[in-house]
Amino acid sequence: MISETNLPAELYSQYTTIEYTIGDKNQNPVGEFDVKSAFVFVLDTCMIEEEFEYAKSEVKRAIGLLPENAMVGFVSFGTQVQVHELGFSDMSKVYVFRGTKEISKDQIMEQLGIGGAGRRNVPGGAVGVGGYQQQRGMPMQNSGVTRFLLPASDCEFTLNSLLDELQPDQWPVAPGSRASRCTGVALSVAAGLLGACLPGTGARIVALVGGPCTEGPGTIRARNTYWENVVFQNEKFAGFVSSFLGDHEDSDHFEVLQIISKDLSDPVRSHKDLDKDAAPYFKKAVKFYDNLAKQLVSQGHVLDLFASALDQVGVAEMKVAVERTGGLVVLSESFGHSVFKDSFKRVFENGEQSLGLCFNGTLEINCSKDIKIQGIIGHCTSLEKKGPSVADTVIGEGNTTAWKMCGLDKSTCFTVFFDISSSEKSNAPGSANPQLYLQFLTSYQNPEGLTLLRVTTVTRRWVDSSVSSEELVQGFDQETAAVVMARLTSLKMESEEGFDATRWLDRNLIRLCSKFGEYRKDDPSSFTLNSFFSFFPQFIFNLRRSQFVQVFNNSPDETAYFRMLLNRENITNAAVMIQPSLISYSFNSLPQPVLLDVASIGADRILLLDSYFSVVIFHGMTIAQWRNLGYQNQPEHEAFAQLLQTPKEDAQTIIHERFPAPRLVVCDQHGSQARFLLAKLNPSATYNNANEMAAGSDIIFTDDVSLQVFFEHLQRLAVQS
Secondary structure, eight states: OOBTTBOOGGGSTTOOEEEEEEEEOOOOOBTTBOOSOEEEEEEEOOSOHHHHHHHHHHHHHHHHHSOTTOEEEEEEESSEEEEEOTTOOSSOOEEEEESSSOOOHHHHHHHHTOSSSOOOOOTTSEEEESSSOOOTTOOOOSOHHHHHOEEHHHHHHHHHHHHHHOOOOOSOOOTTBOOOOOHHHHHHHHHHHHHHHOTTSOEEEEEEEOSOOOSSTTOOSOOOOHHHHHHHTOHHHHHHHHHHHOOOSSSGGGGGGOOOOOBTTSOOOOHHHHHTTOOTTHHHHHHHHHHHHHHHHHHTEEEEEEEEOSSOOSHHHHHHHHHHTTOOEEEESOTTSHHHHHHHHHHHOOGGGOOOOEEEEEEEEEEOTTEEEEEEESSOEEOOOOOTTBOSSOOSBOSOSEEEEEEEOTTOOOEEEEEEOTTOOOOOTTSOOOEEEEEEEEEEEOTTSEEEEEEEEEEEEOOOTTTOOHHHHHTOOHHHHHHHHHHHHHHHHHHSTTOOHHHHHHHHHHHHHHHHEEEETTEEEEEEEOTTTTTHHHHHHHHHHSTTTOOTTSOHHHHHHHHHHHHHSOHHHHHHHHSOEEEEEOSSSOOEEOOSBGGGOOTTOEEEEEOSSEEEEEEOHHHHHHHHTTGGGSGGGHHHHHHHHHHHHHHHHHHHHOSSOOEEEEEETTSGGGHHHHTTSBOSSBTTSGGGOOTTOOOBOOOOOOHHHHHHHHHHHHTOO
């Protein structure tokens, strides 16, 4: 009973966030199965034997970690796409889709026999493989869910046996060419399967891709007709293909043997190719994945991408589908690398290590009448819900007050951009400031299948900066501001042609320092910056040098990967991506943070660099020599052994807690891998001023300006009349 002494939590000002349990909203039971979530694994078979075994092993482990009631499906692909019917226990039964043509959702449903009529016509799409060919037009007796999706507890043995028997793609590959891989068709088929079986139910497509798409929609390579010419010079073989596929009026049935490939010496598109519009397949592939994203969002399903290859695989093209569905992404060099193995395991783990994967989320924002919503940068999709709070200018996913999040987890973070309407006027000095409010309503389905509604309501006071900026300054969060600038810069670099990111960042920083700094006009030596802003220029300096702005020496796939993680991680993690942390270990002191500067290198020091994507253990020259002599193995040098062990333990703690798992690099001063540390340090000592190098330290061979020079230029420009 509500009374003055027993008020609901909503009426207490300190409770800004309240979460309500709405109940089990799942209305998609299948027979005796109560479907809470589903996972369709999509496995690339165009890999060498060793890589393929690594990938299969991790899929097996993932299936064993899934909840018993989680529905599981399996699709493999290479030159063609194979949908495995797990519910057919008598024998291995597979439906094969050719990889050269885009297939609609209705066609997929028809060929799999889960359409409205429950009938399947073999020509033009799928062929049943399992010892016999099904009669054309024969109705399928079982529902699509119980045939292609089964609870993990029921199909674990079947899937493990299937994976044991599964072989790398056997389709011939021309010498010196890439394998024929139809990634786009495979993802389209998986999306169609889930859309037919479990629309509206939380489900994830877990794609393991080992190379670039070279066949069908989503292709990032040009065609090579080497095998076309060889194959179709043989009339008997062409006749066999014609009879195998059925009699068609059109000539498209010959496309099944067109292998889209190119000489391995020809590299995949680069940033320069994209800037010069010299990547003919890029825009077409992005459009395909954009349409796939719309389909997945309408179904409430997520696309997770695990790409492992030394070559690019097309992450830049698939970025739109992963982001708009709220999917996870991991990019590594090999399926046997710890980056992939540790990250993949984390997705399916329970307990403290669980990512807290949730499904079917929506975010709605209500705000005061003087505030307009410009949009969101993050892993979501606009629901195009118009209203008086929608701003005219759009940033990211805009033109709405509501967004769809097919997938979200404990670390999901969004950047919401607001605009203050011109009608807003602060009260006159001396009068009470009016309040503004913002309310965020987030509904989602948790891993247990319950639908929750989390409501966060905050209120703030308007501040007239023309009268007094002190209150405004005290509310400035430097880390958050740096992350917002990084996300906005990345968005502008992707969407605005000819955008000069460095110049834009510099202009905004100069404006901020001119407005909030204290100085005498045209006197740089008099410039001081409030403590609430003191670290912000340093963040911008490191952002200018980061992989988000400087794309040189990174592939489009790597850049897309970095930016996707920047847009989804929380402020603490995103700030580390921009400005890495550096810890020093020595005999003279306890582990302590040191400046991100080349001067922090010492011959008798060990440095631990955390740049989020990699963790570097750097041994000074003297430390490395002692280690190589084996001093740590001698009882009298136990302290040295402990000094070597402490950064390793701290690095493992970071790796264990982070998703995706960062790459661990152990290197020595003057070693080849020392570049992983040197690239992140402020170049206060370079080859131009080597005389300023401290004893036992190092220099950086670069022409980049140092932080000190950057500050000097900033002060001079900020105080100009």
